[in-house]
Amino acid sequence: MNTPDSNIEQQLTMLLRRGSRIHLSTQSGDVTLERSAYGLMCQLADEGPQRLGVLAAAFGLDPSTITRQVADLEKAGLAFRQQDPSDRRAYVLDLTPEGHEILRRSREHRRSRIRSALSNWSQSDLSDFGRLLREFNTSMDQLSAFGALLVANGLVG
DSSP states (O other), X not given: OOOHHHHHHHHHHHHHXXXXXXXXXXXXXXXXXOHXXXXXXXXXXXXXXXOHHHHHHHHTOOHXXXXXXXXXXXXXXXXXXXXXXXXXXXXXXXXXXXXXXXXXXXXXXXXXXXXXXXXTSOHHHHHHHHHHHHHHHHHHHHHHHHHHHHHHTTSOO
8 A cells, every 4th residue: 555654664764775875885085984973973063062871862872882882983083072061070072173074074975975866856856855854853853752751751661
């Protein structure tokens, strides 16, 4: 049956399958960024320095997973921890100058590939697509937050 929700689910599945191919085809330069590293670096660049717990919550991951991913970024010299100015007992993660530069080059390469793939689209369609993706992501975040709230209050297992 071809309903809107089944079509959306099918298209999302296809997009996720292609995600690895997109990631691999848009890497450039002498540093290869893992998907998780790229996501963390984008979060830090877009939202500023953050505690590891905030990063874990933003990605819906266990803190131990974020800790391992952050350690890899630090080891590569792409990120560093510093004391949180609002709470000297805690630390925040930020990008190094090299991390900012590698992310800038990687993002530009990816955006160039996206521009090529969508070069036949009208400006109106591009704007609509971006707006709808933002709305979809907001809806998914709200759904995740609602689910986490239910679990935290013991309403679901």
